[in-house]
Amino acid sequence: MSADALLHIRAAVRGRGDNRIAVLLVDCRTRLPLPLPAALTARGLSLVADIDDIALPIARGWAVEASAEELTLRWPHRTPLVDHVAVERPGVWGWAAGVRRTVLVLVGTHLALDDPDPTHHRACLKAAAARGTLVGGAVPYARSTTNQHHEVANCPSYSPRARTVLLTCNRRTGHANGHHPLGR
Numbered sequence: 001m002s003a004d005a006l007l008h009i010r011a012a013v014r015g016r017g018d019n020r021i022a023v024l025l026v027d028c029r030t031r032l033p034l035p036l037p038a039a040l041t042a043r044g045l046s047l048v049a050d051i052d053d054i055a056l057p058i059a060r061g062w063a064v065e066a067s068a069e070e071l072t073l074r075w076p077h078r079t080p081l082v083d084h085v086a087v088e089r090p091g092v093w094g095w096a097a098g099v100r101r102t103v104l105v106l107v108g109t110h111l112a113l114d115d116p117d118p119t120h121h122r123a124c125l126k127a128a129a130a131r132g133t134l135v136g137g138a139v140p141y142a143r144s145t146t147n148q149h150h151e152v153a154n155c156p157s158y159s160p161r162a163r164t165v166l167l168t169c170n171r172r173t174g175h176a177n178g179h180h181p182l183g184r
Contacts, residue, residue, distance in 0.1 A: 009082060010113040010121075011071075011089040013096055014104070022097035022141070023104045024064060024073065025121070027111035037107050037135045043076050045135040048106060051125045056104070059137025064103040065144045066094065073105070097141040108134040
């Protein structure tokens with residue numbers, strides 16, 4: 001990552017009860033001529049048009065690894081996008097990520113993640129989606145210890161077949177599903 005880019009990261013959880021999805025929000029501020037979210041579509045993330053009804057494929061080459069203290073976000077590049085950074089996570093975040101073995105990663109610009117008001121985050125996410133500057137993907141998750149690092153190929157949900165799996169989250173109904181589009 002160039003010194004010309006600044007990433008703000010926040011972990012969140014969508015859904016209720018046993019039906020939760022771990023979310024990783026990344027706010028990119030860069031002086032590059034092409035906004036980072038647009039560049040990430042070439043790296044396997046998909047454009048998000050509606051945050052109330054998200055259906056995203058598994059992002060090939062991406063992985064989230066988390067220990068109790070740190071988080072790493074790998075992408076199809078020789079170095080991680082985020083490498084062993086302490087990110088505060090809600091108590092159920094690790095559980096939700098572990099149950100689904102997937103994290104919903106959303107990357108955008110001007111998401112105001114440093115603002116403590118969650119309703120403002122939602123408004124900024126909606127605005128980024130409307131501007132076409134919000135991208136995301138269902139990213140395989142692996143729990144790691146401080147001395148142990150997993151590779152993308154070792155993530156249980158990463159396989160050539162898994163790339164057809166969709167992570168669907170409907171805000172209006174509160175349902176979150178990981179399913180194959182053809183019902184397999």
